[in-house]
Amino acid sequence: MEPAVALSDIEAAPVTSTASPAVDSSRLTHLQRLEAESIHIMREVAAEAERPVMLYSVGKDSAVMLHLAVKAFYPSRPPFPFLHVDTTWKFREMIAFRDRMARELDLELLVHTNPDGLAQGIGPFSHGSAVHTDVMKTAALKQALNLYGFDAAFGGARRDEEKSRAKERVFSFRSAEHRWDPKNQRPELWSLYNARKHRGESIRVFPLSNWTELDIWQYIHLENIPIPQLYFAAERPVVERDGTLIMVDDDRMPLKPGETPQMRSVRFRTLGCYPLTGAVESTASTLPEIIQEMLLTTTSERQGRVIDHDQAASMEKKKQEGYF
Amino acid sequence: MAHQSALIAEDIEAYLTAHQHKSLLRFITCGSVDDGKSTLIGRLLYDSKMIFEDQLSALESDSRKVGTQGGEIDFALLVDGLAAEREQGITIDVAYRFFSTETRKFIVADTPGHEQYTRNMVTGASTADAAVILIDARKGVLTQTRRHSYLVKLLGIRHVALAVNKMDLVGWDQAAFDAIVADYTDFARKIGLDAFTAIPISGLMGDNITAQSTDSEWYSGLNLMQWLESVEVDDDLRERPFRMPVQWVNRPNLDFRGFSGQIAAGTVRSGDRVKVLPSGRETTVARIVTLPGDLDAAVAGQSVTLTLADEVDISRGDILAAAQDPLPVANQFEATLVWMDDHALSPGRPYLLKIGARTVTASVTDIKHRVNVNTLEENAAKRLELNEIGVCNINLDQAVPFESYSENRDLGGFILIDRLSNRTVGAGLIRFALRRSDNIHWQHTDVDKTARSALKSQKGRVVWLTGLSGAGKSTIANLVEKRLHANGRHTYLLDGDNVRHGLNKDLGFTEEDRVENIRRIAEVAKLMVDAGLIVVTAFISPFRAERQLARELLSEGEFVEVFIDTPIAVAEARDVKGLYAKARSGALKNFTGVDSPYEAPDKPEIRIDTTATSAVEAAEQIVDWLEGREADYTI
Structure with a gap:
């Protein structure tokens, strides 16, 4: 069992580059244009929504979104709370990191866990990934949005992640039941977003729509944005199941006969519930090395997520049901 | 990736x-x-090595299952995202794709070719710097090619590549290519598309996409990727005068007051003089x-x-502009409108108009013509249906700062x-401001509404009765006026049928005419309220939007909405004028409650339930409500 990561270890990798100069002698770079667009989107929501919230999942996309939110409203604090849907199965380091960010940036952090799922003891080992995700993630998110009456929720999804996401609007409308109707989304022209809605309806807003995975990593690198250490390679206790390396993050993980956690140098390309998140063997311990590995790798990042394999167009189906 | x-x-x-x-x-x-x-897009992604192994293996298995290329890799499957369209085999929405090369990152909007999806x-096109217009070498310039080119030009895209695709299927015949280019050149000239680059390609085989084709030795120009990499990204915006719409007022504490926004044009430096529009106040950054x-x-x-250096009143939607070169402000425009909704545009109907960070109320006062995008003919039109384009006059309820769309997309583009x-x-794309409103000023009169009302010892109001045909509006309105008159009030009753005999006798019962009918009545009622009268109106007025328009023409408290609430079954059973019977038989079209909707008020000032209240009681209730609010005016 690896000891819990000390807070002091959770730092961004050493970075030598400095942020790009604000006014380049030539044109704005693609990252500057993406940053300005994301900030524009966040300010529109802050100005037009009654009760916005930013979903904070502790991952790298959330880290970038949080960083952009701080920039967008500076010197004000982001004028909305941050919501983490905690399935209780997240990596322990994610929770420590989340609490540290909230403290350091003086954020209003809300944490929600589905009390029904908790009472029934829903978990990925006992109930499988589908039930766990449905109850502890999808249902929990809807509960939290209803509980606090949020009418706009920022999410970190990107259009390059998956095919059905490529058609997602920046402002994605959900019915009062949080359902997404692909045929009933509003055209988005120029940088004009129509944020009007009826009572009970809500908007999911994706300020990172036009970012790619490489953009995210490069921006983290340039802006020196803190991310959990789990993204960097380290010796961690893992077992191999169905070809996937699962980190034994706590003693709730039932080991099968013959399974013994082994220390391997691994890292994670996405973060989520530890039993559902595959590790990759790696020695990349700095951001440039991570980016290098990502660029040379031959599988897409969502492959580490268990839910996408289920069936063709599964993401589209999940979205219609209210999954982010 | x-x-x-x-x-x-x-x-x-x-x-x-x-990078x-x-x-x-x-x-x-x-x-x-x-x-x-x-x-083609699948090919661009593939050739720029944007496809991972897992995606590729999924693609290979999909190609075998549903592909149209006889087991070969079907690149189209890479980008046809939604399950529904995979089954139909057509793209039904805008999808955005990403790839990059040594020098550039690209965002591609994959827009559908199907005729009914002009909207997408x-x-x-609204966010694109460049356009690739595809032509099938076997088919040449089609109606839809013309439509797409017209839209590209309309939306202000200045860099256009004409990709003549499927050249392999015409044996890389140079004459065929040249004929298509000549044909397209004629058309391009007609729509004012000054320049384009024609490239012969084969998306399927990958010829002239990222590498020169060996089959087209007669073509020595750029391949498609070279063209994409060499297009000048328009940065001349920064050479223009400074403009920034204020999105959000940033006030963390009493000591800091900032104005947040994305700069739409120009360059700003600390110390620059800026003008706030529409107020016109000047200050320094x-x-x-x-x-x-x-x-x-x-x-x-x-x-x-x-x-800013001075305490100036600025709110969301204002524009900060270079003081020596501010942008114009107007409340009437000529604009090109692209209609995007199933429900047609009705002239006269109020819509919300969002431009920059400002949202105002606006209505189309006149459709000057509709553009047939296939023939470029200009036709007269009374309405704009889904996917139709028209040149319109638009009237806003307040003046807004703007620039023509051709000058600046962000300051001249709006949505309704x-x-x-x-x-x-x-x-909408603003063409220019109409100066008419500048020439018609509200004539200032020394005797004003307050003076006129005071002489009558009453407050001018509109008592607006709305409800289904046969609900009892006219009967109740008549009783209300009689009682008010008996109380010594100065009144006037505007009744639906009477108005249609004169003022509105040119109007029929289509939705557009009904909107105009109510607009005129609202304007007449407004003049009467200005005269200090209590106006009682009895019109079905089925649409919330028009009643809201009437309310907004008047001052706070002057519009009293009375919902004569009668269930359709009850109104139809009464059928005093025999209209429901006619409507049911089809002899009468657009009859409210039968084949035209009635939108009940959300929050009327007064609601009368006619199943529980007689006409006399209803009139009493309305008059009591009014007299209860007249205390200030009674001498």
């Missing part, structure tokens, strides 16, 4: 530095169904605030927060929003 480069493995830091300085090009691809758009094409630190200057495209459904129903 990125393209592969030797630098990635050898010197990742050098690669990152290079960091890449520019961004947004472009759209458009073409008719089966012109091979999706295949306009959406994709004190700081350009960003994280991690203040800037000396900021340019078009950047999102910043400005602080339906006030009830909240849907985005139209996109």
Whole structure:
């Protein structure tokens, strides 16, 4: 069992580059244009929504979104709370990191866990990934949005992640039941977003729509944005199941006969519930090395997520049901 | 994901530095169904090594299952995202794809070719710097090619490539290519598309996409990727006068008051004089605030927060502009409208108009003509249906700062929003301001509304009765006026049938005419209220939007909405004028409650339930409500 990561270890990798100069002698770079667009989107929501919230999942996309939110409203604090849907199965380091960010940036952090799922003891080992995700993630998110009456929720999804996401609007409308109707989304022209809605309806807003995975990593690198250490390679206790390396993050993980956690140098390309998140063997311990590995790798990042394999167009189906 | 480069493995830091300085090009691809758009985009992604092994293996298995290329890789499957369209085999929405090369990052809007989806094409084109228009070499310039080209031109895209696709299927025949180019050149000239680059390609085989085709030795121009990499990204915006719409007022505490927005044009430096529009107040830029630190200057495209030297009243939607070169302000425009909703545009109906960070109420006063995008003919039109384009006069309830769309997309492009459904129903491009409103000033009179009301010892109001035909509006209105008159009030009753005999006798019962009918009545009622009268109106007035329009014409408290609430079954059973019977038999069209909707008021000042209240009691209830609020005016 690896000891819990000390807070002091959770730092961004050493970075030598400095942020790009604000006014380049030539044109704005693609990252500057993406940053300005994301900030524009966040300010529109802050100005037009009654009760916005930013979903904070502790991952790298959330880290970038949080960083952009701080920039967008500076010197004000982001004028909305941050919501983490905690399935209780997240990596322990994610929770420590989340609490540290909230403290350091003086954020209003809300944490929600589905009390029904908790009472029934829903978990990925006992109930499988589908039930766990449905109850502890999808249902929990809807509960939290209803509980606090949020009418706009920022999410970190990107259009390059998956095919059905490529058609997602920046402002994605959900019915009062949080359902997404692909045929009933509003055209988005120029940088004009129509944020009007009826009572009970809500908007999911994706300020990172036009970012790619490489953009995210490069921006983290340039802006020196803190991310959990789990993204960097380290010796961690893992077992191999169905070809996937699962980190034994706590003693709730039932080991099968013959399974013994082994220390391997691994890292994670996405973060989520530890039993559902595959590790990759790696020695990349700095951001440039991570980016290098990502660029040379031959599988897409969502492959580490268990839910996408289920069936063709599964993401589209999940979205219609209210999954982010 | 990125393209592969030797630098990635050898010197990742050098690669990152290079990538960091890449520019961004947004472009759209458009073409008719089966012109091979999706295949082309799939090919661009594939050739720039944007496809991972897992995606590739999924693609290979999909190609075998549902592919149209006889087991060969079907690139179109890479980009046809939604399950529904995979089954139908057509693209039904705008999809955005990403790839990059050594020098540039690209965002592609994949816009549908199907005729009824003009709306999506306009959406994709609105953010594009360049366009790739696909033509099937076997088919040449089609109606849809013309439509797409017209829209590309309309939306202000200046860089156009004409990709003549499927050249392999015409044996790379140069004469066929030249004929298509000549044909297209004629058309391009007609729509004012000054320049385009024609490239013979085969998306399926990958010829002239990222590498020169060996089959087209007669073609020595750029391949498609070279063209995409060489298109000049328009940065001349920063040479224009400074403009920034204020999105958000940044007030963390009493000591800081900043104005946040994305710069739409020009360059701003601390110390610059700026003018606030529409108010016209001038001040000086004190700081350009960003994280991690203040800037000396900021340019078009950047999102910043400005602080100003003076305390000036500025709110969301105002525009900060170079003081020596401010932008114009107007409340009437001629604009090109692209209609995007199933429910047609009705002239006279109020919509919300969003331009920059400002939302106002607007209505189309006149459709000057509808453009047939296939023939470029201009036809007269009374309405605009889904996917139709028209040149219209638009009237706003307040003046807004603007520039023509051809000058600046962000300051001259707007959307129209339906006030009830909240849907985005139209996109507009400002051509120019109409000066008419400047010449017609409200004539100031020394005797005003207050003076006229005081002489009558009453407050002028409109008592607006709304409800189904046969609900009892006219009966109740008549009783209300009699009672008010008996109380010594100065009144006037505007009744539906009477008005249609004179003022509105040119109007029929189509939705547009009904909107205009109510607009005129509201304007007449407004003049009467100005005269100090209590006006009672009895009209079905089925649409919330028009009643809201009437309410907004008047001052707070002057509009009293009375909902004569009668269930349709009860009204139909009464059928005093025999109209329901006619409507049911089909002899009467657009009859409210039968084949035209009635939108009940959300929050009427007074609601009369006629199933529980007699006409006399209803009139009493209304008069009591009014007299209870007249205390201030009674001598």
